[in-house]
Structures are given as C-alpha cells and as structure tokens.
Amino acid sequence: MVSKAVELDLTRYRQPLTHVVKTFQPGDLGSEGEAYRVAEPVELEFDLHKDKDRFRIEGTVRTVLELPCSRCLEPYRLPVDAAVDLRYFPVEERSSDDDKEMADEDVDISYYQDDQIDLSELLREQFYLALPMKPLCREACGGLCPQCGVNRNTSTCDCGPGW
Secondary structure, three states: OOOHHHEEEHHHOOOOEEEEEEEEOHHHOOOOOOOOEEOOOEEEEEEEEEEOOEEEEEEEEEEEEEEEOOOOOOEEEEEEEEEEEEEEEEHHHOOOOOOOOOOHHHHHEEEEEOOEEEHHHHHHHHHHHHOOOOOOOOOOOOOEOOOOOOEOOOOOOOOOOOO
16 A cells, blocks of 8 residues: 655645655555565655646655566565656646657656655656666576576586586
C-alpha cells in the first residue's frame, strides 16, 4: 500500500524555484512484487521549477536496491545515484490522440492531477531505469550448475565439465 506521504502537494509551492529534499523509508514505497527491493532509505533532492501550472523536477535520487543475480539467484545490493529531470503538466493537457507519434522531448513529460505529483511513481520509474539488463552480483559469478543446481560461487559439484 502506497502512503500519502509520497505525494508532492503542489499547492504548497508558490515560488518559481524551490529546493526540496525528501527522505522515504523503504516501507513507504511498496516495492512488493517488483524486480527489486528498496534496501535503504531513499533520498530525493531536487529543484522544483514552477511556471503557472507546469512544473519541472530536476535533481537526484539516491538509495540502495537489492535484487537477485541473474546467474546464481543470490540477492545483491545495487547503489543508485540517478539524475532526474522530468516535466509535469496538468492531466487536462494530455492529448486525446493516441495515434500521435511521441516526440523525443515528450519522453520526459508526465502528468499530474488534483495538484499532486505521485513521487512513488517517479521513484519506481527511476529504479527501473537504474536496473542493469543482466543483473550480476559480480562479473565473475559462476552461477548455478544446470544439472545439480549448486551455487558455483560457494560450492563445487561432481557434475561433468560440460555442465
């Protein structure tokens, strides 16, 4: 369950530029069922640029994620220090033309409603962007033996050299 504390209340920000620092505990973000687990508090630090009803979040997100190695399946920790640069428009500005081709600059545009930006969705997106294509606990990971299933990083097996 996602906590209300992960919402950014835009009515609180009236200046054209505000520096915001927020820290979330791993349990605040509800990473259940995700490809990762948030292992340490998440630090989100950004400048909030306001232009009437349009906003831009420019800053960084830092934390440590835990995910399974794709070879040995053992969990390992992945530090995340990612740059964030997103623009937010009111949901009313979203085009209803689904066939419209998305321009490159539209990739960094999200929409908000009810004067709230869902920071949990922003963080979830940044975490997925930080995940490696093939998560490895280390480059030389021996993985699991395909015949007996032993973790080759911690044990040896008597299976043939072809395995």
